Every structure is written in structure tokens, then in C-alpha cells.
Amino acid sequence: xxxxxxxxxxxxxxxxxxxxxxxxxxxxxxxxxxxxxxxxxxxxxxxxxxxxxxxxxxxxxxxxxxxxxxxxxxxxxxxxxxxxxxxxxxxxxxxxxxxxxxxxxxxxxxxxxxxxxxxxxxxxxxxxxxxxxxxxxxxxxxxxxxxxxxxxxxxxxxxxxxxxxxxxxxxxxxxxxxxxxxxxxxxxxxxxxxxxxxxxxxxxxxxxxxxxxxxxxxxxxxxxxxxxxxxxxxxxxxxxxxxxxxxxxxxxxxxxxxxxxxxxxxxxxxxxxxxxxxxxxxxxxxxxxxxxxxxxxxxxxxxxxxxxxxxxxxxxxxxxxxxxxxxxxxxxxxxxxxxxxxxxxxxxxxxxxxxxxxxxxxxxxxxxxxxxxxxxxxxxxxxxxxxxxxxxxxxxxxxxxxxxxxxxxxxxxxxxxxxxxxxxxxxxxxxxxxxxxxxxxxxxxxxxxxxxxxxxxxxxxxxxxxxxxxxxxxxxxxxxxxxxxxxxxxxxxxxxxxxxxxxxxxxxxxxxxxxxxxxxxxxxxxxxxxxxxxxxxxxxxxxxxxxxxxxxxxxxxxxxxxxxxxxxxxxx
Numbered sequence: 001x002x003x004x005x006x007x008x009x010x011x012x013x014x015x016x017x018x019x020x021x022x023x024x025x026x027x028x029x030x031x032x033x034x035x036x037x038x039x040x041x042x043x044x045x046x047x048x049x050x051x052x053x054x055x056x057x058x059x060x061x062x063x064x065x066x067x068x069x070x071x072x073x074x075x076x077x078x079x080x081x082x083x084x085x086x087x088x089x090x091x092x093x094x095x096x097x098x099x100x101x102x103x104x105x106x107x108x109x110x111x112x113x114x115x116x117x118x119x120x121x122x123x124x125x126x127x128x129x130x131x132x133x134x135x136x137x138x139x140x141x142x143x144x145x146x147x148x149x150x151x152x153x154x155x156x157x158x159x160x161x162x163x164x165x166x167x168x169x170x171x172x173x174x175x176x177x178x179x180x181x182x183x184x185x186x187x188x189x190x191x192x193x194x195x196x197x198x199x200x201x202x203x204x205x206x207x208x209x210x211x212x213x214x215x216x217x218x219x220x221x222x223x224x225x226x227x228x229x230x231x232x233x234x235x236x237x238x239x240x241x242x243x244x245x246x247x248x249x250x251x252x253x254x255x256x257x258x259x260x261x262x263x264x265x266x267x268x269x270x271x272x273x274x275x276x277x278x279x280x281x282x283x284x285x286x287x288x289x290x291x292x293x294x295x296x297x298x299x300x301x302x303x304x305x306x307x308x309x310x311x312x313x314x315x316x317x318x319x320x321x322x323x324x325x326x327x328x329x330x331x332x333x334x335x336x337x338x339x340x341x342x343x344x345x346x347x348x349x350x351x352x353x354x355x356x357x358x359x360x361x362x363x364x365x366x367x368x369x370x371x372x373x374x375x376x377x378x379x380x381x382x383x384x385x386x387x388x389x390x391x392x393x394x395x396x397x398x399x400x401x402x403x404x405x406x407x408x409x410x411x412x413x414x415x416x417x418x419x420x421x422x423x424x425x426x427x428x429x430x431x432x433x434x435x436x437x438x439x440x441x442x443x444x445x446x447x448x449x450x451x452x453x454x455x456x457x458x459x460x461x462x463x464x465x466x467x468x469x470x471x472x473x474x475x476x477x478x479x480x481x482x483x484x485x486x487x488x489x490x491x492x493x494x495x496x497x498x499x500x501x502x503x504x505x506x507x508x509x510x511x512x513x514x515x516x517x518x519x520x521x522x523x524x525x526x527x528x529x530x531x532x533x534x535x536x537x538x539x540x541x542x543x544x545x546x547x548x549x550x551x552x553x554x555x556x557x558x559x560x561x562x563x564x565x566x567x568x569x570x571x572x
Contacts, residue, residue, distance in 0.1 A: 007289050009035045010137070010199050014189035015172035016042045024178075030066035030114045042138060042200070043175055044131025045070045045117065052431040068112045069432065070095075070120060071134035075165035076144035076158040077105030077382035078391075084373040084380055086127035088366065094120040098366065101355030101386045103425060103477055104141045104206070105217075106134065110432060121179040132175050137201045139168035139280065143208035143217040145228070146334070146383040150211055151341035156236045157209050157228055160272065164207055167273055168280060170196055195280060202287030202295035205280060206246075208384075209239070213330040217384045218504040220260040220560050221245045221478050223297040224279045226272065227263070229325050234342070238268045240324045242560075243279055243309070244301040247475030250293055251489065258480035258507055259298040263562040264310050265321025278316035282309060324562055332481070332504035333423050333464070334387045336411075338398065345378070346398055348390040350411050354426045354441045355386030368408025372401060386425055419462045420455065421448050425478070429471025429488065436471035438488030444469050447486070447517065454525050458532035465541045466502055469494075480507045483542035484524065489514045496520050498527075499551035502540045505560045509551055 009018070018039040023032045032040060037047045049064035057064060072087075079087070087107060091099050096111030112120050124131060134141055144161035145154060171193040176182040209226040210219035219225035225242035245261035267275050279297070286304060288295040301309050314320050336349045352365075359366045369388075373380070378392030393401055405411055427433070429440035448467065455461050468482035479485035479497060481504050486494035493514050500508035512523055531544050545551040 003034045006038055006137075006292065007199055009038050013039050014174075015191050016170065016174040017172075017178065017189055020174075020178050024114065024118055027115070029063060031063065032114070040068075042133065042136030042170065043121075043179065044073065044134035045112075045121075046135060048432040048434060050431050051434075051436075066114065067110070067432070068114065068117050070109045070112055070117075070124070070131055071102065071141075072107045072124065073130055073132055073134045073141055073165065074106040074382070075142040076161035077146065077384075078158060079107075079380045079382070081373040081376045081378075081380070083127050083129060085370065086123070086129075088370050088373070090120060090123050090127075091366070094123070098356055098358035100357070100428070101352055101382050101388065103355075103384055103386060103427070105143050105146070105382045105384045106141050107382070108428075110428075118179055125180055130175070133165075133169055135204075137203055137205075138170055138196065139165070139201075139205045139207060141165070143206075143219075143222070143384050145209060145211040145214060146216055146381050146389055150234075151343045151345065152234055153211055153228060153230065153236060157211055160226070160269075161209055163273065164209075164276060167277070168195060168205075170200070195277060195284070197284065199284075199289070201280070201284055202289045203292060205283060205297065207276065210329070212327045214335075215329040215332040215504045216334055218332055218478050218481055219245075220504055221247050221481060222261065223283070224276055225261050227327050229266065229327065236269060237325075238266055239272060240266050240327060241275055241321065243313075244298045244306070246296045246298040247478050247480055248293075248296060249473045249475065249480075251473050251495075253293065255299075256293050258475060259302075260505070260507060260560050262301075262306055263324045263560065264306075264313075265323060266325050267321060271317070271319060274317040274319070275313060275321070278313040281316055282312050329503040329505065331502050332385075333466070333502070334383050334385050336387075336422060341392075344395070345391075346393045346395060347381075348393065348398075348401060348405070349383070350388045350390070350405070351422050352386060352388050353421065353424075354444055356441065357388075363409040365408060365410055368404055368410050371408070372404050375400060375404075385423070418448070418452055418455075419464050420452060420467055421445075423464055424448060424467040424469070425482075426469040427471055427476040433471060435474055436488060437490055438471050438492065438494060440469045440471040440477065440488065450517070450521060451524065454521065454528060458529050460528060460532055463531075463541065464502070466500065482508060483540065483545075486520065492516060494520065496523060499542050499545045501542050506542070508542070509553060511551060 018036050020036050023036045046069045049066050094112050094116050095109040100108045142161040142165045144157045172191050206222040207224045208217040208219045208222040210217050211228045222245045226239035229237045231237035240263050242261035242263045247258050249256045283297045287300045334349050339347050357365050381389035381391045426440040426444040429436035466483040468477050468479040469486045470477045470479040471488040473487050479487050481500045483500050485497040496512040497508040498511040535544050
């Protein structure tokens with residue numbers, strides 16, 4: 001039986017409604033129809049099943065153990081303590097008793113069954129949150145720099161993340177009718193959407209805002225990126241614009257590849273929405289709607305040429321971009337421990353392994369953060385590196401927060417136990433992700449534990465090496481920006497990628513293909529030994545691999561490029 005294309009499903013969906021209401025009410029199955037599984041993504045949820053027990057259920061002639069992942073729309077990743085407590089209650093009542101911080105600076109719930117899906121959505125709405133556009137062929141959650149040092153500039157950037165998110169929400173009222181039981185109007189299913197039209201975008205679209213010198217959002221991995229430029233007095237002069245980043249790829253398909261964004265110019269604050277809308281509209285009109293694997297903005301740019309895309313964006317926006325202004329990134333990680341902001345408030349960044357917050361023996365993290373939320377009067381900020389900032393703490397409250405952190409095993413001196421684990425990231429992968437070819441989140445602790453003795457052997461125990469693991473080549477954990485990265489190829493086998501930098505400005509490259517854990521460790525040890533013996537002061541592992549000629553450049557562009565004409569070095 002052939003299924004309709006995703007494009008046909010969108011066209012015939014009546015503004016993303018489909019038959020979702022009927023499917024949710026069907027008590028016979030825990031699944032939605034093929035068409036509705038595609039549409040429900042636009043509402044912020046994916047249908048999944050537990051792959052650990054899939055074969056056993058098949059043998060018992062049962063349908064898969066269907067469940068839903070729900071993702072919050074949270075531009076800039078900021079939550080109030082009250083919202084935190086509501087999310088904790090939702091995770092405990094409807095989901096799998098855990099919260100997961102994603103690499104897009106928001107929360108996911110896992111394990112919600114269909115009969116409770118609508119009640120979960122309503123509980124999210126009651127907490128003054130929603131899931132609109134957290135998934136689907138639209139603009140996704142907008143990232144904003146979490147750097148707590150720059151309190152004033154951070155607040156402005158957070159405001160822009162909110163503005164961009166609201167600007168590009170679909171105009172259909174389907175979400176409110178289906179999940180919140182709001183009244184249907186006369187034109188329900190016929191609403192006009194001036195940005196998305198009836199077919200929305202060819203694929204997902206991602207935006208991020210970075211504040212130099214910290215690139216914690218990996219701005220160049222996004223379809224559309226903004227780099228905040230300080231006006232010299234702590235205010236915002238405007239933004240450099242980057243387009244065409246993306247991490248997704250497919251094994252064995254040379255038409256797919258990771259790509260870093262091009263910096264194409266500078267805009268004043270009042271021009272931001274117009275240039276962002278121009279980028280979205282260009283992708284809507286020119287993106288590949290036949291081959292979904294080739295439908296991201298990065299391929300549209302490469303197929304049509306950067307200069308042509310920029311010219312089209314400028315025509316739609318009604319102005320010419322100014323030349324890009326100098327900027328410099330020092331790193332793309334988080335700063336852990338207590339940091340005092342410009343306004344005298346304090347911010348505690350905690351390392352959360354793979355972003356998973358749960359109660360485990362000796363580490364009741366979910367309970368601990370619930371207790372912190374009960375006394376905290378600031379806010380919680382999520383980072384794009386899956387970590388957590390307890391933000392805006394008065395100096396007099398630090399001791400109480402520290403006590404709760406210590407009592408619940410949330411961190412060791414406010415840090416993960418090793419430098420490797422502090423910077424590592426992994427996607428969810430098995431058992432719920434349908435695309436996963438190998439383990440990632442569940443594999444990260446064990447792999448890091450086996451790599452750590454090798455680092456210690458060569459005096460690299462505290463070397464800040466950026467490790468990322470992905471269960472498949474689609475790149476949710478941004479593996480192609482890891483100094484060391486494992487990309488799943490099959491159960492227990494990975495592609496070993498090496499040589500990215502620590503600023504998010506250079507991709508890594510394939511070093512060994514389809515190898516086991518033992519082979520990975522065997523390949524890494526001599527490289528780490530040479531790094532320990534030959535590195536220059538402050539030289540990072542990825543930079544050393546290139547300087548020493550140990551890693552070759554891949555056939556696609558690996559560095560961030562500036563300007564729509566000849567590539568130039570990013571200003572240092």
C-alpha cells in the first residue's frame with residue numbers, strides 16, 4: 001500500500017487538522033494514521049514506539065508499544081519556577097518520570113500514550129506554555145545565547161528569540177481547536193498564511209542567536225543565524241546574518257552533507273524580521289519538495305548559488321545588507337559553576353548528562369530541582385548544550401541553592417566529574433527514535449568511562465575535548481561539530497569523526513568508518529598520545545589534528561565563510 005507524499009498530506013490537511021480529532025478519539029489503537037502521524041509533528045509531538053520490545057510484541061502479534069514524545073516551544077529556553085513545577089508534574093503524571101533538555105534549548109517529555117496525549121497538551125497550556133511548531137516543516141524553537149555574564153545584552157537577545165518565534169508561528173487555529181477545544185470559526189481550515197501558504201516549508205527550519213564571544217548555540221549549524229554585535233556601550237548595534245547551516249546527512253548519499261552557515265552581512269535591529277522572513281520565503285519557494293533528504297535550506301543555497309539567494313533575500317526584504325562586522329568566538333561550550341552577571345545577580349550552571357533529569361539511586365535530580373523550584377525566585381535557563389542555569393539568584397540565596405544541589409547529587413562542585421563529560425552531548429537515539437541506528441544517550445556514560453583512562457594515561461584528564469555522539473547521521477546532537485564524534489552506523493558500530501574546532505566554526509571529517517568501540521579506542525589512543533606530547537600551549541585537540549596533518553579536509557566546505565562572494569576567514 002502506497003502512502004501519499006508529505007506534500008500532499010500538508011495540502012489536504014485543512015490547515016494541519018487532518019483527521020487528528022477522530023484519531024485521538026479512536027480507543028481501538030494506540031496509533032494515529034500515517035497521515036496524522038505527519039501532521040501531529042506540526043503540533044509539537046512525534047509518535048514513537050519502544051524499540052527494545054518491538055520484536056517481542058511482534059511475536060505476540062501485538063501492535064508496537066506506541067507512545068508520544070512532546071516538545072515544548074520555548075524560544076530562548078527560559079522557564080519560571082512555576083512552569084518548572086508544572087512540567088515536573090506533567091512528567092510524573094503523564095510521561096516517563098523524567099524531563100529531557102534538548103539541544104534546541106527546550107524540554108521534551110517521553111512516554112506519553114495516545115489516550116492521555118490531549119490531557120498532557122492541556123496541562124502544558126495551563127502552565128502558560130505550548131508546543132506549536134516545536135516540530136514539523138516550519139520554523140522550530142529559536143535558540144538564544146544563555147551566557148549569564150552579559151545580563152543586559154542577554155535580555156535583548158532573549159526578546160529577539162521571542163519575536164522571531166512568534167513571527168513564524170503558523171496562522172492556522174488547528175492547535176487550539178484540536179487540543180484546547182476552542183470553538184471552530186467559519187473559516188476554520190481555510191485560514192490564509194502569508195508566510196507558509198498551504199504547503200508550509202519543504203523541511204524544518206532552524207534559527208539561533210549568538211552573543212560573542214560565546215557561541216553556545218552553534219549559530220552556524222542553523223538555517224538562519226544572528227550574531228549580536230555590541231554597540232560598544234553594552235547595547236545592541238544589530239546583527240550579522242548567517243544562512244545555510246545544517247547538520248543532517250544520510251550514510252552513503254553524497255547529495256546530503258553537513259554544512260556551516262555563510263555570514264552574508266549585517267542588519268540593524270529594525271531590519272531583523274524582514275530579512276528573516278525573506279530567508280523563510282526563499283526556502284518556501286525554492287526548496288526541494290520532491291526529495292525530502294535534499295530539502296533543507298543549505299541545499300537550496302548550494303543548488304542556486306549563494307549570491308543568487310542573497311540577492312533574492314535582499315529584494316524580498318527591500319534593502320541591501322551592510323558589510324558584516326567583525327566578531328570573535330572563543331568557544332561553543334557552557335561555563336559551569338557560579339557566575340556573577342552585570343546586574344549583580346548570580347547564575348549557577350549545572351552539567352546535566354545528556355540533558356536527562358530523573359531520579360536515580362544516589363542522584364535524585366528530579367526531586368532536587370523540584371525543591372529548588374519551590375524556593376527559587378529567579379528563572380531557569382536551558383542551554384543548547386543540554387545543561388541548566390539556575391538564573392538570577394540574589395547573593396544571599398546562593399548558600400541555600402548550594403545545599404539543595406549538594407543534597408540531591410546534582411553536581412560535583414557544580415560540575416560533571418570530568419572535563420570530557422562536561423562538554424559531551426548525545427541525542428536520545430534508542431529505544432524511542434525511529435531513525436536511530438545505534439545507541440547514543442544510553443551509550444555516552446559507558447564510552448566516556450572507557451575513554452577517560454586513556455586521557456588520564458596521557459595527562460589529559462582535564463583537557464576540554466568536545467565529544468558528541470549521535471545514533472544516526474541526521475545530527476540532532478550536532479556531531480559534525482565535535483572534536484571527537486561517533487555517528488551511529490549499526491548496533492555497536494559508529495563512524496569516527498575527528499577534527500572540528502571548539503568554536504563551532506569548523507566541521508569534522510570522517511576518520512574511520514563503521515567500527516566498533518574497541519576499534520574506536522584503539523584509533524584514538526595514538527592520536528591522544530601525540531596530542532599530549534606535541535600540542536602547543538592552549539591548543540585544542542581538533543586544531544592539533546589539523547596542524548599535525550592527522551586529519552584530512554573533507555570534500556565539502558568545512559569552515560564558516562564570510563560574504564556571498566569569495567570565502568574569507570572569520571574575523572579573529
